[in-house]
Amino acid sequence: MxxxxxxxxxxxxxxxxxxxxxxxxxxxxxxxxxxxxxxxxxxxxxxxxxxxxxxxxxxxxxxxxxxxxxxxxxxxxxxxxxxxxxxxxIFRPIRKSDGPGAVNSVENKLKFAFKMYDLDGDDKISKDELLVVLEMMVGNNITDDQLGLIADRTIKESDQDNVGHITFENFSKALERNDPGQMMSIRFLN
Structure with a gap:
């Protein structure tokens, strides 16, 4: 083929x-x-x-x-x-030869991840959106109360501007210590 x-x-x-x-x-x-x-x-x-x-x-x-x-x-x-x-x-691993504007840059990987949570596309992640995505990820393995506590804590820890939601900037800051460039990469066979 x-x-x-x-x-x-x-x-x-x-x-x-x-x-x-x-x-x-x-x-x-x-x-x-x-x-x-x-x-x-x-x-x-x-x-x-x-x-x-x-x-x-x-x-x-x-x-x-x-x-x-x-x-x-x-x-x-x-x-x-x-x-x-x-x-x-977007999921291609970052190489030294990739420039900052490359489609697989850390910023583009973070924008992609942010959009996974920003369900309504308003450039912010609300508690309700976070709850929906968390429920997708964990299913029925934890209670609604536990999900609510996780969402509240996540918003509180990430919302550096104290606006009640997570902005892209705060999302990026929260994830930068986890090496999103590596975390959001898939090895493609040569």
Missing amino acids: GSNASTLLRDEEIQEIEEQTGFSHKQILRLYSRFTSLDKTSSGRLGRSDLLRIPELAVNPLGDRIIQSFFADSPDGNIDFKKFMKTLA
């Missing part, structure tokens, strides 16, 4: 994707093969149901939120290979 993938993807497209994402030629071909195997209709586009066939996303408690991020700028609910690669590139 690898040779089939290379004939369907033009060299100019591969080079453009390399420049935009930092993935190697070989990685792009491998991921294109994966993309085409998910594309059951051979339309060159994937929908949400196609991404749900990725086992790691299907079992991830935040899988639906991650999948939703692929379609953020997609009015028709489908993505092409380039959009697929741009979203995956």
